[in-house]
Amino acid sequence: MTDPSSPLAPAVSSTAPRGDAPSAQSSGQPALEARNVERAFGTRRAVAGVSLALDRGECLALFGPNGAGKTTLLRMLGGLLRPTRGEAFIDGAALPGGGATRARVGVISHQTMLYDVLTARENVQLAARLYGVHDPRAAAAATLEQLGAARYADTPVRALSRGMQQRVSVARAVVHAPAVLLADEPFTGLDASGAAALSEMLAELRATGTTMVIVTHHLEEALGLCTQAAIMRDGRLVRHDRAPVPSRDEYTALYRELAADAA
Amino acid sequence: MPPDERAVVTGAPRVPGLLAASLVVARKDIVIELRSRSVILSAITFTLLALTIFFFAWDPTAVASIDLAPGVVWVIFVFVGLLALHRSFGVEQPTRAIDALVAAPIDREAIFLGKLLANLVFLLLVEVVALPAAAILYNVPVGAYALPLVGIAVLAAVGLVAVGTLFAAMSVNTRLAELLLPLLALPFFVPVILPAAQASARLMSGRPAAEVAGYIKLLAAFDVVFLVVCTLAYPYTLEE
Numbered sequence: 171m172t173d174p175s176s177p178l179a180p181a182v183s184s185t186a187p188r189g190d191a192p193s194a195q196s197s198g199q200p201a202l203e204a205r206n207v208e209r210a211f212g213t214r215r216a217v218a219g220v221s222l223a224l225d226r227g228e229c230l231a232l233f234g235p236n237g238a239g240k241t242t243l244l245r246m247l248g249g250l251l252r253p254t255r256g257e258a259f260i261d262g263a264a265l266p267g268g269g270a271t272r273a274r275v276g277v278i279s280h281q282t283m284l285y286d287v288l289t290a291r292e293n294v295q296l297a298a299r300l301y302g303v304h305d306p307r308a309a310a311a312a313t314l315e316q317l318g319a320a321r322y323a324d325t326p327v328r329a330l331s332r333g334m335q336q337r338v339s340v341a342r343a344v345v346h347a348p349a350v351l352l353a354d355e356p357f358t359g360l361d362a363s364g365a366a367a368l369s370e371m372l373a374e375l376r377a378t379g380t381t382m383v384i385v386t387h388h389l390e391e392a393l394g395l396c397t398q399a400a401i402m403r404d405g406r407l408v409r410h411d412r413a414p415v416p417s418r419d420e421y422t423a424l425y426r427e428l429a430a431d432a433a
Numbered sequence: 434m435p436p437d438e439r440a441v442v443t444g445a446p447r448v449p450g451l452l453a454a455s456l457v458v459a460r461k462d463i464v465i466e467l468r469s470r471s472v473i474l475s476a477i478t479f480t481l482l483a484l485t486i487f488f489f490a491w492d493p494t495a496v497a498s499i500d501l502a503p504g505v506v507w508v509i510f511v512f513v514g515l516l517a518l519h520r521s522f523g524v525e526q527p528t529r530a531i532d533a534l535v536a537a538p539i540d541r542e543a544i545f546l547g548k549l550l551a552n553l554v555f556l557l558l559v560e561v562v563a564l565p566a567a568a569i570l571y572n573v574p575v576g577a578y579a580l581p582l583v584g585i586a587v588l589a590a591v592g593l594v595a596v597g598t599l600f601a602a603m604s605v606n607t608r609l610a611e612l613l614l615p616l617l618a619l620p621f622f623v624p625v626i627l628p629a630a631q632a633s634a635r636l637m638s639g640r641p642a643a644e645v646a647g648y649i650k651l652l653a654a655f656d657v658v659f660l661v662v663c664t665l666a667y668p669y670t671l672e673e
Binding site: 287304 | 447448449454457461464465468469524527528529530532533534535536537538539540672
């Protein structure tokens with residue numbers, strides 16, 4: 171189901187101001203691709219040759235024990251970190267790429283990436299300005315409203331609960347309607363209702379064609395949402411399932427087994 | 434949600450250029466500082482206290498105020514600059530907000546230039562307070578050469594902030610950032626402070642402005658070099 175009129179819908183064909191990122195639809199390229207990416211810190215290989223490909227609107231749930239390399243992989247996919255080897259692509263354009271390529275990506279982290287002295291509205295407007303959104307005020311207001319954070323729009327972030335901060339952080343990440351959303355532990359700090367609201371929002375994003383990678387320990391939420399699931403350990407994808415993803419019980423058992431092996 | 438709002442959100446974005454993005458980053462830092470007042474209040478307080486302490490430690494029978502004042506002022510600017518610069522990238526630290534800036538489609542140089550502009554505003558504000566305060570405390574008649582003195586102060590501030598912002602970016606993620614920043618930055622401050630102190634001392638002792646033109650040109654040359662080199666070097670500080 172696609173609702174291109176949604177405020178969260180990615181502006182797939184209209185976000186190429188510098189011409190370095192062709193649309194996934196027009197080029198036939200995967201929306202997000204990693205080709206044998208590796209990343210070493212000194213002698214330690216945090217990510218050791220990972221390949222994956224997601225078409226437009228697909229979602230990958232990435233699980234794994236602490237230190238498996240999930241965050242490092244996500245940072246490479248977001249252009250925040252250069253791979254030591256291999257390449258990552260957004261719609262066929264190599265990362266980190268130019269402004270037009272990075273404008274197609276939104277990043278959510280377990281750290282909010284917000285300025286606590288600024289209000290929720292100011293934080294989201296700042297992101298809108300940096301991404302060149304036409305009317306930052308209106309876009310920030312619309313996105314905060316969509317995420318149920320409009321009541322707190324003029325409250326400094328430091329005065330908000332952790333869950334509300336996370337909603338504002340999500341608003342910051344999606345205010346420019348990214349074509350690819352990378353979420354690292356997005357459910358951190360959220361209570362049950364907050365997690366449900368975030369799941370709902372992520373489902374809506376997916377329905378509107380946003381490609382997503384979600385790194386999480388919340389198997390239930392992620393498996394309900396995603397078309398692909400993978401388990402990472404020691405920098406490698408040790409299991410990678412495409413739709414239909416296995417059941418939650420099956421994956422829980424697998425994950426426990428692999429995490430126990432890693433420990 | 435009204436359709437016009439949807440159009441706003443889903444319309445084609447226009448990625449800001451280098452200057453526009455720099456101004457967005459600078460504005461953000463200035464707003465944060467005006468709200469928290471964590472740097473500017475401590476910097477101005479430090480400046481006034483340091484001027485007063487130097488004043489009481491000064492023996493006017495041994496050293497003339499004309500000889501002492503320029504040195505005092507430039508020493509204070511250096512240390513106040515370090516105070517402001519250390520905080521510059523610190524505002525991004527607690528929540529890793531720097532990642533949001535790096536992930537944004539702006540040039541990475543714009544992050545540096547925005548930070549530099551904000552730091553420059555802070556240092557110039559301190560100079561606005563410090564120069565008149567020093568003139569009053571040390572009884573230095575600055576009226577006749579106020580304009581060239583202001584020019585020297587601005588040029589020196591640009592050089593100090595360019596080098597300091599780069600080293601602040603490099604040291605912010607280290608365990609000993611408070612120690613590392615002065616260790617890295619102070620040697621590079623010398624080429625800026627030396628001509629600035631020499632030129633201001635000559636002006637204060639009543640020498641003609643034409644006599645310090647060479648120092649001003651030297652300062653301007655260092656500013657250009659530091660601005661270009663530090664701006665180009667900044668993206669490499671973001672690599673892990």
